[in-house]
Amino acid sequence: MEIDRTSWKLLKALEENARLTYAELGKLVHLSAPAVAERVRKLEESGVITGYGATINLEKVGIPITALVECQVYRTKEREFKALVLSLDEVISCHNVTGPYAFILKVAVRSMSLLDELLERLIDLSDTNTMMILSTPVDRKMPLGIDQVAE
Amino acid sequence: MEIDRTSWKLLKALEENARLTYAELGKLVHLSAPAVAERVRKLEESGVITGYGATINLEKVGIPITALVECQVYRTKEREFKALVLSLDEVISCHNVTGPYAFILKVAVRSMSLLDELLERLIDLSDTNTMMILSTPVDRKMPLGIDQVAE
DNA sequence: CGTGAAAATAGAACCGC
DNA sequence: GCGGTTCTATTTTCACG
Numbered sequence: 208m209e210i211d212r213t214s215w216k217l218l219k220a221l222e223e224n225a226r227l228t229y230a231e232l233g234k235l236v237h238l239s240a241p242a243v244a245e246r247v248r249k250l251e252e253s254g255v256i257t258g259y260g261a262t263i264n265l266e267k268v269g270i271p272i273t274a275l276v277e278c279q280v281y282r283t284k285e286r287e288f289k290a291l292v293l294s295l296d297e298v299i300s301c302h303n304v305t306g307p308y309a310f311i312l313k314v315a316v317r318s319m320s321l322l323d324e325l326l327e328r329l330i331d332l333s334d335t336n337t338m339m340i341l342s343t344p345v346d347r348k349m350p351l352g353i354d355q356v357a358e
Numbered sequence: 359m360e361i362d363r364t365s366w367k368l369l370k371a372l373e374e375n376a377r378l379t380y381a382e383l384g385k386l387v388h389l390s391a392p393a394v395a396e397r398v399r400k401l402e403e404s405g406v407i408t409g410y411g412a413t414i415n416l417e418k419v420g421i422p423i424t425a426l427v428e429c430q431v432y433r434t435k436e437r438e439f440k441a442l443v444l445s446l447d448e449v450i451s452c453h454n455v456t457g458p459y460a461f462i463l464k465v466a467v468r469s470m471s472l473l474d475e476l477l478e479r480l481i482d483l484s485d486t487n488t489m490m491i492l493s494t495p496v497d498r499k500m501p502l503g504i505d506q507v508a509e
Numbered sequence: 510c511g512t513g514a515a516a517a518t519a520g521a522a523c524c525g526c
Numbered sequence: 527g528c529g530g531t532t533c534t535a536t537t538t539t540c541a542c543g
Binding site: 208210215218221222223224225226253254255256257258259260261262263264265267268269270274275289292293296297298299300301302303304305306308311312315316336338339340341342343344345346347348349350351352 | 359361366369372373374375376377404405406407408409410411412413414415416418419420421425426440443444447448449450451452453454455456457459462463466467487489490491492493494495496497498499500501502503
């Protein structure tokens with residue numbers, strides 16, 4: 208699907224605030240509400256927009272600890288490792304990357320002792336390196352800059 | 359703010375689909391739509407819900423390359439590094455973490471040559487280690503499992 | 510927290526470019 | 527094809543119990 212400047216603006220706006228009404232979006236791009244609705248519908252159908260989610264402040268719900276865990280998975284344990292990661296509630300994200308640490312997890316836990324338990328389970332299947340997240344100065348879902356648009 | 363089981367359910371539901379109507383949410387938790395709306399409003403006001411965002415498939419908008427970049431920032435360049443990171447459109451997230459690699463960036467770019475340009479700029483201020491993201495088996499915003507709720 | 514009304518929004522049908 | 531206008535259904539919001 209081709210993304211023109213108008214749809215790009217809509218994507219950026221919806222990424223920042225998915226609760227904007229079609230009328231509000233229309234004002235941004237100088238289009239009527241139904242025209243915007245139609246564009247958004249097509250963006251959804253073509254898989255450009257894959258969903259809408261609320262962002263939760265984990266600290267405020269009693270989950271104050273987040274960490275990145277690099278995992279160098281033992282060759283024979285890869286399948287088992289993947290299954291474990293998918294089954295762990297505390298795993299927020301899992302990236303399979305190039306390099307010796309094939310998997311990088313982001314985990315969120317209520318206490319250090321729970322983090323310890325989690326790491327114990329991962330250590331059976333991989334060598335891990337844990338980095339506690341101190342702050343997150345940037346957290347977006349797509350790059351800024353309309354220059355990035357393919358034209 | 360205290361989160362009871364009902365509000366926890368609402369958070370989980372909204373995290374997965376921020377477009378659920380209050381009536382639909384009400385069915386999930388056996389409450390009327392206005393009661394749900396009031397709870398959600400309080401969750402927003404108290405900062406538990408910090409926003410609502412659309413999730414975009416970057417590949418489909420011509421940004422097929424994502425990478426994690428670990429940055430060991432030179433002691434004297436930390437302020438400059440932070441400013442640079444905040445100014446770069448391609449940086450999707452930036453975590454300040456414990457350990458020698460103080461910053462871990464996630465970047466999204468349209469081409470390898472743009473990634474190269476980006477890394478050149480970072481290398482002036484830090485030692486970097488780049489890991490290309492091959493796949494992302496898990497990507498959530500909060501842990502699953504109601505057991506995590508503080509009670 | 511529930512009910513019921515009013516206001517706002519979304520969705521569908523149809524017309525014009 | 528794409529967008530505008532109108533009309534209807536749904537949803538949100540507010541008053542009241």
